[in-house]
Amino acid sequence: MLMEILRKEGERQVKRRTSPDEDSGSESEEERLKDQREKDELVQHMKERDAAGTRKLTEQKLTRKEEEEAVRRSNAAEQDDIHSLRKFSRQEYLKKREEKKLEELRDDIEDEQYLFEGVKLSEVEQRDLRHKKELYELIKKRSEEADNVNEYRMPDAYDQEGGVNQEKRFSVAMQRYRDTHAEEKMNPFAEQEAWEEHQIGKATLKYGSKNKKQASDDYQYVFEDQIDFIKASVMDGDKFDYDEMEDSIEKSKAKSASEALQAERKKLPIYAYRDELLKAVEKYQVLVIVGETGSGKTTQIPQYLHEAGYTKHGMIACTQPRRVAAMSVSARVAQELGVKLGHEVGYSIRFEDCTSDKTILKYMTDGMLLREFLGEPDLASYSVVMVDEAHERTLSTDILFGLVKDISRFRPDLKLLISSATLDAEKFSDYFDSAPIFKIPGRRYPVEIHFTKAPEADYLDAAIVTSLQIHVTQPPGDILIFLTGQEEIETAEEILKHRTRGLGTKIAELIICPIYANLPTELQAKIFEPTPEGARKVVLATNIAETSLTIDGIKYVIDPGFVKMKSYNPKTGMESLLVSPISKASAMQRAGRSGRTGPGKCFRLYTAYNYQNDLDDNTVPEIQRTNLANVVLTLKSLGIHDLLHFDFMDPPPAEALLKALELLFALSALNKLGELTKVGRRMAEFPVDPMLSKMIVVSEKYKCSEDIISIAAMLSIGNSIFYRPKDKQVHADNARLNFHTGNVGDHIALLKVYNSWKETNYSTQWCYENYIQVRSMKRARDIRDQLAGLLERVEIELTTNSSDLDAIKKSITSGFFPHSAKLQKNGSYRTVKHAQTVHIHPSSGLAQVLPRWAVYHELVLTTKEYMRQITELKPEWLVEIAPHYYQLKDVEDTSSKKMPRGEGRA
DNA sequence: GAGCACTGC
Numbered sequence: 001m002l003m004e005i006l007r008k009e010g011e012r013q014v015k016r017r018t019s020p021d022e023d024s025g026s027e028s029e030e031e032r033l034k035d036q037r038e039k040d041e042l043v044q045h046m047k048e049r050d051a052a053g054t055r056k057l058t059e060q061k062l063t064r065k066e067e068e069e070a071v072r073r074s075n076a077a078e079q080d081d082i083h084s085l086r087k088f089s090r091q092e093y094l095k096k097r098e099e100k101k102l103e104e105l106r107d108d109i110e111d112e113q114y115l116f117e118g119v120k121l122s123e124v125e126q127r128d129l130r131h132k133k134e135l136y137e138l139i140k141k142r143s144e145e146a147d148n149v150n151e152y153r154m155p156d157a158y159d160q161e162g163g164v165n166q167e168k169r170f171s172v173a174m175q176r177y178r179d180t181h182a183e184e185k186m187n188p189f190a191e192q193e194a195w196e197e198h199q200i201g202k203a204t205l206k207y208g209s210k211n212k213k214q215a216s217d218d219y220q221y222v223f224e225d226q227i228d229f230i231k232a233s234v235m236d237g238d239k240f241d242y243d244e245m246e247d248s249i250e251k252s253k254a255k256s257a258s259e260a261l262q263a264e265r266k267k268l269p270i271y272a273y274r275d276e277l278l279k280a281v282e283k284y285q286v287l288v289i290v291g292e293t294g295s296g297k298t299t300q301i302p303q304y305l306h307e308a309g310y311t312k313h314g315m316i317a318c319t320q321p322r323r324v325a326a327m328s329v330s331a332r333v334a335q336e337l338g339v340k341l342g343h344e345v346g347y348s349i350r351f352e353d354c355t356s357d358k359t360i361l362k363y364m365t366d367g368m369l370l371r372e373f374l375g376e377p378d379l380a381s382y383s384v385v386m387v388d389e390a391h392e393r394t395l396s397t398d399i400l401f402g403l404v405k406d407i408s409r410f411r412p413d414l415k416l417l418i419s420s421a422t423l424d425a426e427k428f429s430d431y432f433d434s435a436p437i438f439k440i441p442g443r444r445y446p447v448e449i450h451f452t453k454a455p456e457a458d459y460l461d462a463a464i465v466t467s468l469q470i471h472v473t474q475p476p477g478d479i480l481i482f483l484t485g486q487e488e489i490e491t492a493e494e495i496l497k498h499r500t501r502g503l504g505t506k507i508a509e510l511i512i513c514p515i516y517a518n519l520p521t522e523l524q525a526k527i528f529e530p531t532p533e534g535a536r537k538v539v540l541a542t543n544i545a546e547t548s549l550t551i552d553g554i555k556y557v558i559d560p561g562f563v564k565m566k567s568y569n570p571k572t573g574m575e576s577l578l579v580s581p582i583s584k585a586s587a588m589q590r591a592g593r594s595g596r597t598g599p600g601k602c603f604r605l606y607t608a609y610n611y612q613n614d615l616d617d618n619t620v621p622e623i624q625r626t627n628l629a630n631v632v633l634t635l636k637s638l639g640i641h642d643l644l645h646f647d648f649m650d651p652p653p654a655e656a657l658l659k660a661l662e663l664l665f666a667l668s669a670l671n672k673l674g675e676l677t678k679v680g681r682r683m684a685e686f687p688v689d690p691m692l693s694k695m696i697v698v699s700e701k702y703k704c705s706e707d708i709i710s711i712a713a714m715l716s717i718g719n720s721i722f723y724r725p726k727d728k729q730v731h732a733d734n735a736r737l738n739f740h741t742g743n744v745g746d747h748i749a750l751l752k753v754y755n756s757w758k759e760t761n762y763s764t765q766w767c768y769e770n771y772i773q774v775r776s777m778k779r780a781r782d783i784r785d786q787l788a789g790l791l792e793r794v795e796i797e798l799t800t801n802s803s804d805l806d807a808i809k810k811s812i813t814s815g816f817f818p819h820s821a822k823l824q825k826n827g828s829y830r831t832v833k834h835a836q837t838v839h840i841h842p843s844s845g846l847a848q849v850l851p852r853w854a855v856y857h858e859l860v861l862t863t864k865e866y867m868r869q870i871t872e873l874k875p876e877w878l879v880e881i882a883p884h885y886y887q888l889k890d891v892e893d894t895s896s897k898k899m900p901r902g903e904g905r906a
Numbered sequence: 907g908a909g910c911a912c913t914g915c
Contacts, residue, residue, distance in 0.1 A: 322913065350915055367914040396914060485911060517912065543911055564911035577910060622913090630915090687915035719910050786915090842907040862909070 227466055229450035229603055261336050268296030270440050277301070277438060278308050285408055286416040286435035290425045292442025293592070297419055298325075298388050299333050302361045305384055310415065311360040314383030319366040321394045322548060323349045330354075330363040350687070351782050366396035370403075371687070373638055378407055379414065386417040391424045391585075392547065393621040393650075399631060402647050403638070405432060423585060424618070431649045445595040447557075451608040459560035460488060462605045464495050467538050470556050470603070471510055477555025477600075478537040480545060482590055484564045484579050489514045489540045490726055496538065509535040515549075516542040518720045521775055527551055546589055550596065557594040557602040559587060561610070567625045570656035572836060575627065576861035583619040587611065623652045628660040629690045633669060636676045637684035666818055666885050667694045682794045686787060688716050695815025696787065697796070702807040705791055706800035707751055711812070713784035714750040715857055715869065720776045721753065732771035740845030745871030747812055747857075748805060749845050754780060755802075809871055810881065812855060817882040819856045820873060829854065829867065832878070832890055841866040 265271065270291065280287055291297030302316045310316060320326040330347040339345055346355035348364040355362055366387070372379070379385065385404055390397055401418075408416055418435070420428050425437045456462035463481050470479055483489050493512050500510050513527040531537045531553060539551055543563050565580045582590070587604065594600025604611065623631070632643060640646060643657055664670045667690055669680030676684075679697060686693040692712045699708035714721065724732045739749040739756075753770075757777055760766040767774045791798060801807050813820075821829040821838055827850060829838045838859060840847045844867075846854070853875050856867035875891035 365914060371915060392913090394913065485909095487909070518910085546912085548912070566911075579911095634915095724909085783915095841909090843909080847907070860910075864908090866908085868910095 227456065227462055227469065227605075228453040229466075230453055230608070231448055231450050234446050234448050258338060265296075265300065265336060268300060269294070269443060270296045270300045273438075273440055274300075274304055277440075278304060280436065280438055281305065281308075281310075281415055281417070284436055285412060285414070286418070286432045288425055288428045288432065288435050288437045289417055289419040289440065290422050290437060291419055291440040292422070292444060293596075294443035295440045297440060298329050299336065301386060301417065302384075303333060303337065305415075306361060310383050312383075313413070314381050315360050315362050316384040316386065317369060317379075317382050318361070318363050318386040318388055319369050319397070319400070320363060321366055321389050321392050321397065323365055324548075325389075326363045326365050327354075330361070333361060333363070351786065366394060366400055370396050370400060370634065373403055374634075374684070377638060378411060379404075383413065384415040384417065386419065388419045390418050390428060391421040393619075393623075395622045395626060395631065398621060398623045398649060399634070401431065401649050405647060421585070427649075444592070445597075445599045447591050447595040447599070448601045449591055450601065450603045451611065452605055453607070455607055455610065456560075456605050459562065459605050460492060461495075463558050463560050464492060464499070466558050466603050466605065467496070468499065470558075471536055471538075472507055474556065474601070476536060477598075478531055478539065478551070478553045479556045479558065480539045480541060480551065480554045480593060481558040482545065482560065482563075483540055483542060484562050485542060486516050486518060489516060489542065492540050511535055511537045512540065513537055514540045515544060517544050518773070520723065520773065545593065546586065550593075552597060554594055554596065555598065555600050557590055557600065558605065559590045559602060560605040561587065561615070565619075565625075568627050568656065570653055570659045572834065572859075573627070573659060574859045574861055574865065581615055583616045584611065585618045587615065621650050623648065624650060624656075626652075626656075627689075628652055628656050629663050632657065632660040633664055633680065633684050633690050636664070636670065636674075637681060641674065663818065664690060666882070667691065667815070668884075669694070685790050685794050688712060688783075688787075691815045691819075692716060693815075695811055696791070697794070698814035699811045700796045702801065702811045703799045704801035704804070704807050704811055705796055706798050707802060707808050708811050709784055709787040709791065710754045710780075711747050711751050711808070713780040713787060714754055715747075716783060717776050717780050719868075720773055721750075721780075723771050723773045725771075728771070735769070735771045737845070738770070743846060743849045743872075744805065745809070745846060746844050746869040747871045748808065750869070751808070754784075809855075809873070810877060812871055813873055813877050814881050816855045816857065817878055817885060819859070819867075820878060821854050821856060821867060822875075823850055823852045823854075832886065836865070838865045838867050840870060841868045844868070844870055846870055846872070 270277075289297060289301070298318065298320075302318050305311070305316055318329075320329065326347045326349055330345055331341055334341040334343075334345040337345060341347075342354045343356055343358045345361045346359040346363070348355055348362060348368050350365070350368065369385070387397060387400060387404070390401075404414075404416055408414055416432070416435075418428050418432065422439075425439075429435050429437050452462075460483070463483070467479050467481060481492070483492060493514055496510070496512050500507070509532075511531065515524060515527050527537075527539055528551070537553070539545065539554070545551065559582075561582055562579050563582045563586065564577055566575055566577050568575050591600075591602035591604075594602050606614075635643060635646065643661070644654060661670065661674065664680065665672070665674075667679075667683075668677055669683050669690060671677050679694070682697050683690060683693040686696055688696075692715060696705070696708055696712055699705040722732065722736050739752045740746075744752075753772065754777075756770075757763070757766060757772070762777075762781065764774050766772075767777060788798060818833060820832045822832055824830055824837070829840065830836065831838060838856075840850070840854070841860070851870075851872035853873040854867065854870045855873045856871075857869035858867075860866050860868055878886040878891050879888055
């Protein structure tokens with residue numbers, strides 16, 4: 001069947017190539033040449049102006065196409081290795097680093113002389129040497145008095161008395177060395193590591209730090225975790241008169257509010273380019289805009305276009321990757337134009353459409369515009385589409401690119417503006433048929449970038465030490481540390497508290513603020529409270545602080561260089577969340593977070609050599625590392641059939657597309673020709689994953705749509721329903737087990753949670769008592785309401801059938817039958833279709849029950865391959881529900897004689 | 907008996 005789909009895809013491609021477009025070929029060619037001439041003229045003109053130092057508008061070369069193609073091909077090849085080579089788990093990483101540290105330690109021991117040179121300080125830091133020395137001794141002493149527990153990855157017996165005790169340190173190190181090498185005898189990697197050392201040495205030398213010996217002559221090794229940084233570069237701020245800026249803001253306060261707003265608008269860097277920009281928009285259909293942070297592009301460009309009359313023939317859409325951005329920017333613009341939000345200026349996000357008939361400037365999330373495509377495939381009501389923050393490459397923006405590029409061909413009146421960061425501009429330009437690039441400078445403060453001199457074995461410890469180092473040596477200003485997840489943040493918080501405890505007035509107060517998305521809202525508010533005079537704030541954040549939220553007052557950024565990233569293996573259909581090194585683009589973005597309100601400093605816990613050689617330039621776009629089932633369904637329902645040749649900017653792996661087609665076919669959303677079926681059309685109405693939407697559509701048959709949409713809503717919020725604070729884990733677990741009485745399975749348990757919450761009239765108190773996140777539940781309610789509305793639209797009656805759990809389970813199975821698994825003798829499971837060994841996730845209510853057959857919501861790879869959210873299944877259902885997918889032999893209970901029911905590992 | 911970054915529809 002799949003082959004049939006593929007063959008069809010291929011045929012379409014052939015058809016397309018020889019389609020009637022040929023006729024218009026020569027005409028459009030002529031136009032293109034004319035266009036080219038005009039571009040050339042403009043470029044010449046621009047170049048002249050550029051020389052005068054006023055503005056930059058550059059033309060793109062066409063010659064890069066081939067190069068680009070080669071890169072694409074190699075990217076595709078790399079995809080195969082993505083799970084094995086490029087990403088590696090944190091454990092492996094730490095282990096490797098640990099070995100490296102051991103190696104270093106051995107060198108230490110063999111060459112005692114080295115110990116006395118151990119402290120290497122950059123010249124900048126020499127001044128503060130004495131001051132630091134005192135404070136480090138103090139911190140060291142106090143922190144060890146405070147911890148009689150095992151320090152995080154600290155050897156047991158370092159310098160117990162608080163003073164410097166080289167002898168003891170030496171013996172501990174020696175002991176560690178012996179312990180490890182007793183078994184190993186020798187290190188087979190020594191040679192490789194020596195070579196690496198050498199290479200790293202070469203790299204660090206470039207940045208100079210001669211005379212280090214002088215620096216350490218009068219310095220004792222007091223704080224062995226001291227980290228040395230090298231100031232490698234300064235990320236330039238823009239040439240901008242800050243005094244003038246503040247001055248003008250000051251002056252504008254005196255005027256009336258609206259005058260002040262207008263005056264401020266004129267002070268934005270973009271204002272000087274207004275006329276040039278409008279000219280360029282008039283001349284070209286597609287324009288790539290490079291507007292740096294603070295240039296005012298998001299708020300101003302739509303206004304300029306409105307003033308120039310583009311709104312006479314349709315709305316101006318401006319897409320944002322995030323809801324908050326769409327809301328806040330539109331509010332600002334409404335204020336500047338002096339209109340009420342929701343009238344001329346509005347925003348449209350999921351659950352909230354704040355627009356009206358009058359609306360001409362519409363800010364929206366990118367996913368929302370994508371949804372609008374479904375109802376209006378040519379975007380007829382828009383005259384301009386501006387894709388903002390395009391460099392973030394969200395799944396939705398990537399699809400939007402292909403779609404808007406396509407419609408721009410037959411809608412010459414539609415203007416496209418793509419706004420991106422500097423680095424990607426050329427790529428965007430190439431993709432949009434060499435669209436001109438328009439550059440607007442921003443307002444940024446310079447950021448000093450420091451690298452470590454040597455790789456750090458334990459980045460968490462290094463980050464903590466660095467933050468303390470900053471705290472005692474650097475002028476006031478808050479610190480932002482990027483960590484990978486909740487657990488790590490909690491650990492870091494504990495260690496920091498230990499180390500600063502009891503220091504009293506000896507050092508300034510250190511306020512520790514954790515922040516991650518799953519943190520309850522009331523605790524999140526803490527990071528926005530202004531830092532009291534004399535104190536310093538340390539923000540421990542996940543990637544959320546990289547783009548999603550901005551914290552004022554951050555002056556120092558500590559970047560260990562890791563992030564938790566989702567990747568998808570199309571071969572097995574398994575998603576995994578792995579700690580991976582960040583990209584250079586990401587590192588720059590992180591560094592930039594310190595320069596928002598004044599000059600900043602960024603401390604990277606890796607070497608300049610690592611940065612140059614080990615980090616990718618850009619993060620792999622989401623479209624290349626995700627399950628595409630939803631994307632494929634959306635595109636198919638937009639009438640785009642030839643997916644293998646859809647004009648993606650970075651095409652996803654073909655395997656992932658095929659996997660998605662295969663799944664949609666199995667769900668009967670596509671027929672064997674790869675065409676959308678009636679079921680598929682209905683499924684596409686629901687903004688959830690295809691398996692969930694199939695489950696919803698099928699619930700009509702089993703008369704349990706009310707229950708199913710509750711389950712679907714709960715499943716689509718994912719993992720943040722149950723709150724599990726570190727100190728009350730037992731209570732939280734018990735509370736959760738209450739919903740599992742009768743071993744009904746996780747899906748039904750979720751339904752119970754939702755219904756119980758509803759019965760308490762959506763009580764917040766109830767949530768606290770049951771360790772459930774209120775925020776997630778409210779979200780589930782919103783999603784459920786939306787799904788209920790959509791059910792009406794596809795004419796499915798709302799019915800409930802709570803007493804018949806089998807009906808509900810059958811609906812679930814109808815959506816999730818490809819995710820079925822059978823118990824093995826050893827207590828593990830094997831997936832029915834792919835014979836893959838998997839396990840029940842311990843958080844499941846059925847973890848102890850071990851049903852013979854199970855259907856699961858998703859597979860995640862952590863320490864093992866786990867099924868999350870599972871429900872028991874009767875094997876005959878599989879054949880009944882999906883006869884095209886399972887045959888009797890698949891579900892024949894071969895093991896039934898060997899292992900009767902209930903004999904599982906009890 | 908384990909542990910989940912961030913968005914978005």
